[in-house]
Amino acid sequence: MSEPANHAAPPVRGAFPVFRPIATRWIDNDHYGHVNNVAYYSYFDTAVNGWLIEATGVDIRALPAIGLVVETGCRYFRPLSFPDALEVGLAVERLGTSSITYRLGIFRRGEPDAAAAGRFVHVYVEAASRRPVPVPEVIRCAVERLTVA
Amino acid sequence: MSEPANHAAPPVRGAFPVFRPIATRWIDNDHYGHVNNVAYYSYFDTAVNGWLIEATGVDIRALPAIGLVVETGCRYFRPLSFPDALEVGLAVERLGTSSITYRLGIFRRGEPDAAAAGRFVHVYVEAASRRPVPVPEVIRCAVERLTVA
Amino acid sequence: MSEPANHAAPPVRGAFPVFRPIATRWIDNDHYGHVNNVAYYSYFDTAVNGWLIEATGVDIRALPAIGLVVETGCRYFRPLSFPDALEVGLAVERLGTSSITYRLGIFRRGEPDAAAAGRFVHVYVEAASRRPVPVPEVIRCAVERLTVA
């Protein structure tokens, strides 16, 4: 039986230059007793934006250009459940003129293989007009550290 | 400037055999005043599971085989904001032995083009062992109606 | 055994001059298969703010004074579960100089008794300074219709 989604192996820790802790919440669990597929995306944008705020030292929400999310995705390899403690691995797959494509891995604390693998794409736009603009310099500098060969 | 995410045109209504209404919630809006990228995924699994429950006439959560979500994805074409009224278009892209791949479109009520396009993959597993099993017959029958040429 | 919380009877439909439909979402269900206690509060502010937007005909978020939530509460009488269709009853218990206290009832569609009873208090503040100001006239007018004897 060849399933379309899990053909790829889960990423390992070495694939991510930076990790951010995330704590599950009681409400993340769904009817089946596991973290719902939706909650993973709240881990992704918390990890990306939290890291950007820390790494740049500025409140990115007040910059003249803000990152709009234009694409996200997730593959789920093994279930999670509250009260699991998690770590989100962050890497940059592509740093374009006005967009940044992040790769993410959700790891249960202490485990070598990711429980889930994500994709998250920001396009920078002028806050008022919502027209694409170059990635702000302060963000580009920070994000270059996440670029992997 | 060629952005990686929005190269494809948003899907239109004709691409979906079934539509489900979804109402936005105040809490769906984020810091920037638009529906957060995470909330779209709550629309997806509400639409898929709500439709399955209605179309099969059974509580799918009590079947011996349940659908685990193994992959999801979303491309965002234009912003949404509470109190927008939405419609979720549903189609089946691939009906496998033990998996179903859905395509979804989020439309603002009355608009011809989708504001977002989604992907949602269920793999059916035995509830207790979590081992893959064939898609339950009652679900296969219902879902065949969503298959598009 | 006298429990502290449910001594009061659930409110009935006659206690509310206005009703708003709310659809449950798959993600609202928690580990025990019922709508989580947190989700009710997303019904409350969706009902209050959605009604205010419709009844005033203005986007209340763009007014010079905005409603900050200073107190909320809920008593839970009977469980709810996706895909229940709900109706939220709205009434105003107290219309003060700068605050509005709402009473809310969550009803499963077609049922006479509320499944939950809520309380929701807005204090109006100047958007920039966050200092209390009188309830905006357009909101006061609308809300007077929700006052019950």
Add this chain to the structure above:
Amino acid sequence: MSEPANHAAPPVRGAFPVFRPIATRWIDNDHYGHVNNVAYYSYFDTAVNGWLIEATGVDIRALPAIGLVVETGCRYFRPLSFPDALEVGLAVERLGTSSITYRLGIFRRGEPDAAAAGRFVHVYVEAASRRPVPVPEVIRCAVERLTVA
């Protein structure tokens, strides 16, 4: 101007025998750029249930008696915003035969006064019949440590 909600002073740290860390998430912020009133309740049940699981050493969800939430409430004293790091103070106000009433305080890390004060009532019921039963002994023992004079 006497507002109904904030007449009481916010609780201080000394009122709580136990503290639990909670990290805000990007999605917790709402249209106005602050943590939405709903999100506080996800902090409450995460803190209560997380503490119960740790303090008892058992998965409380698998006990023959489970805690149903029958009442919750919150007063909001000052705004919070992602990426604030928070601490939730926990105390037991009343330990009844079959119910436990918790008092909670949400503190921004390092601040002496609570940003919000909560109330959270569990009634223990037999998992299958949902009929009230005495608080399980393992939980009663743990919770006695949270009782304040």
